[in-house]
Amino acid sequence: MTDWPDGYGRRILETVDSTLSEAARIAPDLTGPEWILGLHQTAARGRRGRPWTHPKGNFAATLVIRPPGGPEQAALRSFVTSLALFDACVTVTGRAEGFALKWPNDVLLNGGKLAGILLESTGTPGQGSYLAIGIGVNLAQAPSPDDVEPGAVRPVSLLSETGTAVSPEDFLTYLAAAYARYETQFTTYGFEPIRQAWLARAARIGERITARLSNSETAGIFETVDGRGNLVLQTDNGRVSLPAAEIFF
CATH class of the missing domain: 2.30.30.100 (SH3 type barrels.)
Structure with missing residues (x-):
């Protein structure tokens, strides 16, 4: 089993309204990056405030960090997170085939949407600004196609597409370790290595x-x-x- 990365906190909640909402509540008191895993969310949300379904066994977590640099640098963490998600999926399934990254914030599996990322800034004057990186992964179940926007890619789950069953808690450990590696690369060498790695895994380049x-x-x-x-x-x-x-x- 992959070790938990040094310097990152972890809290696992049986029930929470939203890990993003929890991130906003706890951010002012944090002294370092913190992962929040919600095993059940009662008010999960996706991009532009859309509802995000959270069936039992699926993954919903938020990483709260205080990144250096301005908003443009913070926004690039979506690419860091995408790469970490890709690596975590490859690790738990033992295969890279079928996985791809969709700009700007999705992970695809066999052409369907497996995971999504949502970035939110939080903070108050005098306390500094924090970035909350919300992550949802269909580990066990995929939402109904009726729950997605017309024309959007179909939802898929890791279990249905690969036969791999992994708990949210175990997936978090793999994801946190992969994120820590890419975050170190990003802060040390800048965006270009991240950009090249992302492009190598991108869906529909040239199409x-x-x-x-x-x-x-x-x-x-x-x-x-x-x-x-x-x-x-x-x-x-x-x-x-x-x-x-x-x-x-």
Whole structure:
């Protein structure tokens, strides 16, 4: 079994409204990075406040850190987290086949959505700013396709797609160890090694995709992710760089 990484706290809660909400409550009193695992969430949420279902046996955790640098550097932790999730999945299943990373915050398995990441900043004046990295993984069960946005990739679970059963507690240990390695790499060498590693695992590089914003959408060939984490598309009107969007294949 992988060892728990030095310097990272861990708290496991039987029931919590949301690990992200718990992160906001405890952040001011933390002296170092802290993992919060919720075995059952009563008010889980995803991107843009959407409800996030949490069937029994699935993984829901938040890492609270106080990262150096400004908001742009903090946002790059989504790539650090994606790589850690990828590695944790490979470790528990013993295979890399079928796993891929979808910009900006998802992990895919056999073309379906296995995991998602949500970043939230928290803090109050005089106490400093903290970053909460919320992570959901369908370890045991996948939500119904009716629970996702029309056109989005189908939800899948680790168990149904690979036959691998792993408890949320054990998965947390693998994930925390992988995150600590990538966080050290990021703080030591900057974003470029993280960017290259992410691109090597990216879904649909070189293919035509659609990036949808709240009031517009852009279609083009997925060229790369730039040094600021932006999606770069080659469209009919030239290259476009997008800092945020929902991606559809």
